[in-house]
Each structure stands twice: as C-alpha cells, then as structure tokens.
Amino acid sequence: MNRWIRWEYLVPRLLGAIVAVLVVQYLMGAAIRHVVVSGGEGFVGAKVELAHTRVGLLGGTIELHDLRVANPRAPLQNLLQFDYASLDIETHSLLHKRAVVRSGRISGLRFGSARETSGALTTGEGTAGAVAWLGAKSADQAEIWLAQLSNRFENDVFAELESVRLTEALLTRWPQQQKSLETRVQQLKQRGAAIQSTYVEAQANPLRHFTFLRKLPKEIVAIQKEFASLVSEIEKLPELVDADRRAIIAARKHDEQFLRDYFHVDDIDSGLLVAYFLQDQLNGPVGELIAWTRWARDVCGSEPELRHANRGIGQDVLFDGVEQSPDLLIRSLEVRGAAQFADRPLALCGTLRNLSSDPALQNQPTKIYLMATGDADWRFEATIDRRSGWNRDKLVFDAAKVPLAASAWGRPDQLRFEVAPGNASIRALLRVDDKRLVGNIQFAQKSLRLTPQFGAAMQSVPLGPTLKESIADIDSLHVRVAFTGTIDKPQCELKTGFGERLADAFSQAVRQAVEHHSAAILARARQHVDQRLASLERQIAQQEVELVDPLRASVDALEKIVSDHKASAELSVERVGRQLPEGSLFR
Amino acid sequence: MLSTVVAPLRYALTALVSGDSPRQLAAGMTLGMIVGFMPKGNLIAISLFVAIFALRVNSSVAILSATIFSAIGASCDSFAHKLGANVLAIQSFEPCYASIYNLPLGPWLGFNNTVVMGSLCIAAYLIYPVYWISHTSCARLQPHASAQASRSKFASWLLGAETPAQEGADA
Numbered sequence: 099m100n101r102w103i104r105w106e107y108l109v110p111r112l113l114g115a116i117v118a119v120l121v122v123q124y125l126m127g128a129a130i131r132h133v134v135v136s137g138g139e140g141f142v143g144a145k146v147e148l149a150h151t152r153v154g155l156l157g158g159t160i161e162l163h164d165l166r167v168a169n170p171r172a173p174l175q176n177l178l179q180f181d182y183a184s185l186d187i188e189t190h191s192l193l194h195k196r197a198v199v200r201s202g203r204i205s206g207l208r209f210g211s212a213r214e215t216s217g218a219l220t221t222g223e224g225t226a227g228a229v230a231w232l233g234a235k236s237a238d239q240a241e242i243w244l245a246q247l248s249n250r251f252e253n254d255v256f257a258e259l260e261s262v263r264l265t266e267a268l269l270t271r272w273p274q275q276q277k278s279l280e281t282r283v284q285q286l287k288q289r290g291a292a293i294q295s296t297y298v299e300a301q302a303n304p305l306r307h308f309t310f311l312r313k314l315p316k317e318i319v320a321i322q323k324e325f326a327s328l329v330s331e332i333e334k335l336p337e338l339v340d341a342d343r344r345a346i347i348a349a350r351k352h353d354e355q356f357l358r359d360y361f362h363v364d365d366i367d368s369g370l371l372v373a374y375f376l377q378d379q380l381n382g383p384v385g386e387l388i389a390w391t392r393w394a395r396d397v398c399g400s401e402p403e404l405r406h407a408n409r410g411i412g413q414d415v416l417f418d419g420v421e422q423s424p425d426l427l428i429r430s431l432e433v434r435g436a437a438q439f440a441d442r443p444l445a446l447c448g449t450l451r452n453l454s455s456d457p458a459l460q461n462q463p464t465k466i467y468l469m470a471t472g473d474a475d476w477r478f479e480a481t482i483d484r485r486s487g488w489n490r491d492k493l494v495f496d497a498a499k500v501p502l503a504a505s506a507w508g509r510p511d512q513l514r515f516e517v518a519p520g521n522a523s524i525r526a527l528l529r530v531d532d533k534r535l536v537g538n539i540q541f542a543q544k545s546l547r548l549t550p551q552f553g554a555a556m557q558s559v560p561l562g563p564t565l566k567e568s569i570a571d572i573d574s575l576h577v578r579v580a581f582t583g584t585i586d587k588p589q590c591e592l593k594t595g596f597g598e599r600l601a602d603a604f605s606q607a608v609r610q611a612v613e614h615h616s617a618a619i620l621a622r623a624r625q626h627v628d629q630r631l632a633s634l635e636r637q638i639a640q641q642e643v644e645l646v647d648p649l650r651a652s653v654d655a656l657e658k659i660v661s662d663h664k665a666s667a668e669l670s671v672e673r674v675g676r677q678l679p680e681g682s683l684f685r
Numbered sequence: 686m687l688s689t690v691v692a693p694l695r696y697a698l699t700a701l702v703s704g705d706s707p708r709q710l711a712a713g714m715t716l717g718m719i720v721g722f723m724p725k726g727n728l729i730a731i732s733l734f735v736a737i738f739a740l741r742v743n744s745s746v747a748i749l750s751a752t753i754f755s756a757i758g759a760s761c762d763s764f765a766h767k768l769g770a771n772v773l774a775i776q777s778f779e780p781c782y783a784s785i786y787n788l789p790l791g792p793w794l795g796f797n798n799t800v801v802m803g804s805l806c807i808a809a810y811l812i813y814p815v816y817w818i819s820h821t822s823c824a825r826l827q828p829h830a831s832a833q834a835s836r837s838k839f840a841s842w843l844l845g846a847e848t849p850a851q852e853g854a855d856a
Contacts, residue, residue, distance in 0.1 A: 415774075
C-alpha cells in the first residue's frame with residue numbers, strides 16, 4: 099500500500115484540509131452570529147442576544163441556539179426568544195452573495211418573556227399608540243351627566259317644598275299672634291282688676307268715687323265688648339289654622355310638580371354611556387394593536403423601496419439582465435412555541451413564508467400564520483405586501499372562548515361596573531393600504547354579569563338597587579371598534595347595541611329612583627307638616643283655655659259689680675246720710 | 686508604535702537586500718499598487734492580496750507599495766467614482782458585466798461598484814509606468830544598497846537577525 103500512496107504528502111494535506119474546514123466553520127459561525135446580532139439589532143431597534151451558532155458547511159445548515167430579541171417598547175421584556183432554530187440554506191445562493199433559507203424550523207418560541215437586563219439600545223423612543231376616538235369627549239359628557247344626577251340627589255330640597263315653607267311660615271307667625279293675644283288679655287284683665295279694686299273703694303266712700311261709679315256701667319260694657327271680641331278672635335284661631343292647612347294641602351300638589359321638575363333628568367345618550375364604560379377599557383388593547391402595527395411597518399419598511407443603497411464608498415450599479423433578489427430570503431420557516439394570551443398559556447405552531455430583507459424584490463408577499471394547538475381556538479394571520487408598487491398589510495386575528503378575568507368598567511370615584519369573569523370571542527381585521535387604515539375589531543361576550551358600584555362622588559344617588567335590577571337583563575356584549583384614518587393618526591369608532599340597552603336600563607333606573615326619592619321626600623314633608631300643625635292646634639286649644647277662662651272669670655266678676663251697682667243705682671241723700679259716721683253733723 | 690514607524694523602512698531595506706531580482710521587486714511594487722488603490726471589501730482585492738504571496742514577487746515591496754498607494758487611493762475616490770461610473774455605463778459592455786455578475790462569486794467581486802471599477806482602471810493605467818520606474822530604480826539601487834546595508838549599524842539594527850539568516854538561506 100505504502101508503495102502506491104505517498105502518505106508523507108497526503109496526510110499533512112488532509113489534516114490541513116480538515117483543520118481549514120473546522121476553522122472556516124468556526125469563523126463562519128462567528129460571522130453569522132455577528133450578522134444575526136448586528137442585523138437583528140438594526141432591524142428591531144433593541145438588543146439581540148444569541149448564545150451559540152453552528153454552521154454545517156457540507157449540509158448547508160445553520161443552527162442558532164437561544165436567541166433573545168428584546169422588546170424595543172418594553173426593555174425588560176423580550177419581544178421573542180427561541181431555544182433552537184435550524185435553517186436549511188441554499189449553498190449556491192451564497193456564491194451569488196445571497197442567503198436563501200430554503201426551509202427552517204424554530205422550536206421553543208416564546209413571546210414577552212422577562213429579561214434580567216434592559217434590552218434598550220436607545221432611550222426616549224416613545225411610540226405609544228395614541229388612539230383618537232370619534233366623539234372623544236363623550237366619556238367626559240357622561241361624567242358630567244352623572245355628576246349632575248348626583249347633585250340632584252345630594253341637595254336636600256325638603257326645605258324648598260311649598261308645604262313645608264308654608265308650615266314654617268305659619269309656625270313663625272303664630273308666636274307673634276299668640277303674644278299679641280296674651281298682651282291684650284293681660285291688659286283686659288288688668289283693667290278688670292283695676293275696676294274691681296276701685297269699685298271696692300267706691301263702696302266704702304261713694305261720694306268720693308261718685309264720678310267713677312257714674313261711669314262704671316259704661317266702662318264695664320266696653321270691657322265686655324272687648325272681651326267678646328277677644329274671645330271671638332281666639333275662637334276663630336282654629337279656623338285660621340284650618341285655612342292654612344288647606345293652603346298647605348294645596349301646596350302639596352305644587353310640591354309634587356316641583357319635585358318632578360327638580361328631578362327631571364334628560365335620558366342619557368347611549369353613545370355617551372358606551373364611551374364612559376368602554377373607551378378606557380379599549381384604549382389599552384387598541385392602542386397597543388395600533389402601536390405594534392406601526393412598529394412592524396417601521397421594521398418591515400413602510401415604503402416599497404429597494405434597499406440596494408450605497409453601503410460603503412461609491413455606488414453599486416445594477417445591470418440590465420441581472421435578476422435582482424433580496425440579500426436574505428427565508429422561503430419557509432416552521433414555528434413551534436408558546437405564548438401568553440389573556441393570562442393563559444397557549445401552545446403555538448405556524449409558518450412564516452417569504453420573509454426577506456428586500457420585500458420589494460419579491461414576487462410574493464410575506465405571510466405569517468400562527469395558530470394555537472390543543473383545545474384553544476386562536477389564529478393569527480399577517481400578510482405584508484411590499485412588492486413593487488404595493489404597500490399593503492393585512493392582519494387577521496381570531497380567537498374564540500377567550501377566558502376573561504374579572505374587571506371593572508367606568509371610573510372608580512363615580513360609577514363603575516364590576517364585570518364577572520367570562521368567555522369572549524375576539525375577531526380583528528386590520529388593513530393598511532399605503533397609510534390608510536381600514537378595519538375593525540369585534541368583541542363578543544356572552545354570560546355577561548354586571549354589578550354596579552358607586553364611588554364617593556355618587557354615594558348620595560339611590561340608584562344602586564334599581565340599576566342592578568334594570569341591568570339584570572343585559573347578559574351579553576357585542577362591541578365593534580371600527581378603524582378609519584391613517585396608521586399615523588388612526589380614528590376609532592365604537593359601535594354597539596349594548597349602549598342602547600344600557601341607556602334604557604339607566605333611564606328606567608333613574609326614573610324609579612326619582613319616583614322613590616320624591617315619594618320619600620313628600621312623605622317626610624307630609625309627616626313633618628302634620629306633626630307641626632297638630633302641635634300648633636294643641637297649643638291653640640291650650641291657649642284658649644289658658645286665656646279665655648281666667649278672662650271670663652274676670653268679666654263675670656265685673657258683671658256682678660254691674661248688677662250690684664244697678665241695685666244700688668238710685669243714690670238718696672238719706673242713704674248717703676246714713677252712711678255718714680255716728681255723730682256726724684249731716685247724719 | 687516604534688514598529689509602525691520602522692516597518693516601512695524595514696520593508697524597503699529587506700526588499701533591497703533580499704537578493705530578489707529587479708523584475709520581482711518591480712512586480713511586487715506593481716501588485717502592491719493595484720491592491721493599494723482598490724477598496725478592500727471585495728473578492729478582487731482579496732485575490733490580489735493572495736496573489737502577492739502566491740506569486741514569485743517580493744512581498745515586502747508589495748506590502749510597502751500597498752500601504753503607500755492606499756493613502757493615495759483614498760484621496761482619489763471621487764475621481765475613481767466618476768471614472769468607474771462612466772466605465773460601468775458603457776452600454777456595449779453591459780451584457781458582459783451582467784454575465785460576469787451572474788457567474789458564481791460574481792457579486793462578491795464587487796466590480797459593479799463605481800469606486801472599485803474606477804480604482805481598477807486607474808491601477809491598470811498605472812501598471813506599466815509603475816513597473817518600468819520601479820524596475821529601472823531597483824536595477825540601479827539594489828547593488829549599492831546591499832553593500833551599504835551590510836556596513837551600516839542602523840541597517841543591521843533595522844534588519845535585526847533576519848539579514849544573516851536570509852543571507853545564510855540564500856547561500
């Protein structure tokens with residue numbers, strides 16, 4: 099054998115070739131790692147980390163291990179990561195300065211995993227998806243409506259009721275009247291007492307009180323007249339109270355009308371309620387969807403332009419007859435991994451087709467298709483078309499039986515609905531032609547259970563039980579968010595029948611609450627008025643007794659004086675003489 | 686730092702005392718000139734660089750020449766770009782360019798870059814003048830330089846231990 103083969107020549111060269119292949123493999127692995135990391139960072143705008151690469155020169159395969167791509171919008175999260183990727187390269191394409199991945203397989207793909215270190219390359223890149231809603235102030239208007247409703251119930255209108263006001267006026271007037279009568283009675287009593295005492299004195303010395311005695315009958319008649327007038331006045335007091343009572347009863351009708359007017363609240367527009375309860379809820383996911391679409395367009399290139407630009411000095415000239423093709427083309431990539439959706443882990447599988455560094459040079463659009471495996475019904479499809487003359491993206495997302503955790507709609511300080519956990523189906527279709535955005539998101543939830551909760555600003559509104567009762571019929575939710583405008587300035591419109599049902603429930607609840615509240619106020623007013631009038635009547639009755647009876651005794655005494663005086667009305671000289679003291683000259 | 690300053694002198698002296706023929710020195714100078722003019726990130730430049738070591742030319746002179754002409758070439762980029770653009774725009778050559786480009790490794794050549802093509806044309810234009818001048822100069826300078834170098838202490842220091850070894854090898 100040794101005679102035919104020159105081992106001393108062959109072995110070193112064979113060993114040299116093996117070493118060269120190993121060195122080239124190692125260097126190519128390092129080069130590919132560099133290309134993936136630097137290219138990926140330029141593509142995504144965040145850190146890309148790749149643990150290990152292996153290049154199979156003979157088989158034309160590249161293996162990537164543990165790739166992590168940071169999320170440019172959340173630096174402490176990974177946009178995606180995978181454990182292993184195997185790419186089958188068309189080796190002859192490398193001779194034409196192109197990398198064409200014939201097929202590939204990614205396993206252990208995960209989205210949104212946490213990072214220990216920040217993956218941001220640049221700071222201050224705020225690409226939050228601002229959502230402009232059509233009727234953006236609707237939620238504020240609903241808030242104003244609720245505040246007005248709260249104010250109506252907060253203010254105590256009891257004192258403003260006509261019946262209460264009249265009662266209070268009567269009760270204010272009565273003490274003055276009472277005092278006046280008491281004064282007059284007192285004066286009359288004093289006059290009677292004075293007459294009585296003078297009359298006693300006059301009996302002892304009639305001559306001295308001759309004038310008094312002569313005027314006495316007239317004086318007593320005047321007192322009697324005044325007494326009769328006073329008694330009549332006192333006796334008429336209950337009649338006056340009765341008249342006031344009738345006025346108060348008439349005022350009750352006015353009170354009812356007043357309360358109806360005061361608590362009259364225009365029915366709230368269904369659009370305002372929908373905006374109030376759902377806009378804040380939808381702002382987050384819709385904004386995120388828009389922001390991600392915008393970001394994906396930035397990454398993929400929002401214009402169908404060639405990327406053959408000057409990469410160094412001079413210009414690369416493209417000749418006629420040279421077929422233009424992208425530097426990197428992934429024809430087909432199978433994907434397997436997991437994702438988290440609605441706080442629930444999902445096993446995913448899917449394919450990615452025709453992904454390239456120069457989409458404008460392709461004759462087919464890039465397509466991404468992902469679907470959940472297992473019992474979850476979840477599907478995502480994206481078509482990114484940047485073929486020459488085209489600039490359109492289409493996203494379709496379809497998920498059924500998405501478990502939703504308990505949530506709260508509305509504003510905690512005013513009114514919110516606590517929503518019980520349930521299942522929903524979500525379907526989104528988004529189309530971007532050039533920059534024009536068209537599409538919609540449809541959200542449907544069955545077995546909806548809402549519980550109203552009133553915040554501090556609406557504690558005074560007795561709407562709780564009635565609202566709970568009236569919304570009991572609302573057991574499903576169908577919402578459609580329609581997109582218009584451009585991808586840079588998207589406009590969203592909420593369309594749902596939920597609003598009308600909710601508005602009806604609100605109107606019914608408010609009507610019932612107003613009726614109950616008005617009835618309660620009227621009942622309280624009635625009770626108050628009745629109590630006050632009864633008390634007044636008691637006072638009048640007592641006063642009649644207290645004033646009239648003593649006065650009557652006094653007047654009776656005066657009448658007795660009058661009768662006595664009449665008996666001795668004829669005053670003779672003889673009688674007067676007999677009255678003179680013993681031994682008097684004129685006796 | 687010192688080696689960076691000394692390296693060109695050392696290359697020049699090594700070339701003169703190496704015992705290579707003036708033709709080899711001139712060829713090295715010419716090949717180095719072409720490599721120096723060319724932008725480096727393409728297969729033509731890499732091939733020429735490999736050729737410096739593969740062909741029987743003086744590699745020291747070639748490296749020295751490449752270093753010098755790289756500095757000159759950088760200042761000629763705008764002219765090279767214009768020239769290359771004109772050359773690449775010749776309609777009658779376009780099928781030829783396209784067929785070369787479509788060959789395996791064609792895109793790696795980088796000849797479709799205006800500066801590469803312009804630099805290549807400039808270098809091609811300068812091949813004969815550079816060869817003739819360097820050949821004539823080497824033929825005249827080499828004998829004297831070799832004699833002076835063997836007597837000079839500075840030359841001995843510059844060449845280090847290589848001169849005796851080189852001489853021994855040549856012998």
